[in-house]
Amino acid sequence: MQRILSGIQPSGQLHIGNYFGMMEPMLRHMASSELYVFIANLHAMTSVQDKERLAQGTLEAAANFLALGLDPERCIFWVQSDVPEVCELAWLLSVVTPMGLLERCHSYKDKVAKKIPASHGLFAYPVLMAADILLYQPHLVPVGRDQKQHIEVARDIAGSFNSTFGETFMLPDGEINASTAIVPGLDGQKMSKSYDNTIPIFADEKTLRKRVMLIQTDATPVAEPKNPDTCNLYALLKLFAAPERLQEIHDLYMHGGAAYGYLKQELFELINARFAPARERKKELLANPEHIRDLLRQGAEKAREKGARTLALARERVGQGY
Ligand code: ATP
Ligand code: MG
Known part of the structure; x- marks a missing residue:
């Protein structure tokens, strides 16, 4: 069975670009694949630096997915930071990531041009994203066109790790649907939570x-x-x-x-x-946030089991088993 993974940042209101670019394809895959879906709260911190907003945004992002039909019985659904292994893997990957690879990333340049602070986190975003993906060894990652380059970066980083330390990671493929690759926002640019040009679906x-x-x-x-x-x-x-x-x-x-x-x-x-x-x-879902938290905690346990195995292998490969 194909393993398929994707995530969304709790960085603002869910919009129809997110829906057609990523959620709808993920919901379609639910019936026939091993599906991994996560709320990227660590990524969201590149633009959301407010405790209440991040916490509430995370719950809402989970409620969005559930309300649109994601069935936690038929997928692994969790919050990124509940599997802290991802941060450790990001470091192991960062030492084999050439600066030039990150310097070429459009998303970083676009966001800085839109006045999002040029932090190290924003710059290193593709490395954490590579860890998000590689930790779970998926075959396919459904995304919008804006993430195409980041998937290529994840493949490059995986290749670089494999050739430095020995075969460890599977190279994932992106899945980009031509008709919904870039949903335009109100102003004609890519619809984006952080650009205030969205049509929010909720x-x-x-x-x-x-x-x-x-x-x-x-x-x-x-x-x-x-x-x-x-x-x-x-x-x-x-x-x-x-x-x-x-x-x-x-x-x-x-x-x-x-x-x-x-x-x-x-x-x-x-x-x-x-x-x-x-x-x-x-x-209805938000009226019972404890239920959502329970579902996410159970999902994190399952994700962590898979992630810990990959991390153990990566640690061993780099020479941490002294
Ligand atoms: P931000 O502005 O904070 O980056 P975003 O609106 O780009 O937010 P993300 O959480 O970064 O949303 O992306 C979630 C998924 O939605 C990704 O797979 C991304 O490619 C997809 N996506 C985002 N915007 C669009 C769009 N306008 N058209 C198609 N897919 C999109
Ligand atoms: Mg984005």
Whole structure:
């Protein structure tokens, strides 16, 4: 059976980019693979440095996954810091990680350009991410396009460790779905929790509508033809509209008649209908946080068992068994 792993940071509100880029593929894999899903609270500390926000964000991120259908009986679901072995492995990996490899990472440069503090943690993020992955030896890691380079870095680091210390880690493959690789945000850039350009899927109806209305569009008059392929709003409609309706919308763009305000209302209704049931389930789940904590603790135990075995092997390989 294929082992599949992915994680999400509790760094802000879950958005439709996270959903299509990572969660939906993970939920699909649940039926037929050995699934590992974690809440990356250590990674989130690169942008969230507030005790209450991190703790509450972690619970909410877990509730999001559960509300959307993740079944803890059919996967291993835990919080990153509950398996501290990951930090030790990150160190063993960091000594075989060339500086140049990290200096080339786009995500670091993009986040610093967006004024996220350029800490060592943000710079070394891909090394911890490599440890997240390699500790569990998965075959496949479903992610959005923004994480493609980080997966390649994880493979490079694994290769570098293997050639220095002997065969230890399996090289994982990324899984990036072409149609949902980069979901655009309100401003057309990658939708990102830390860029304030998101459509949050668990926002209440009123907020959701407001966010959808903020999607940036051009000033072409309604009657004139427009290019759907360069339109942010169309890119989002593509994710939600039924195929026949999408074809009609496409025709309106091509031949004139696409009214942005009307289409935004339609998009809002589609998103709302899709996620309203999960919104209710999330409320119920958060009413009993102790239950969520229990599930996560049980998940951490299972993850730790697997992780400890890999770490023991890595320790032995580097010469810690003196
Ligand atoms: P941050 O801004 O704090 O980095 P984020 O919105 O990028 O947050 P992450 O927790 O870093 O979210 O990423 C979780 C998963 O969601 C990753 O697999 C990532 O590739 C995917 N993802 C994030 N944004 C998008 C997007 N706009 N389109 C497709 N996938 C995305
Ligand atoms: Mg990110």
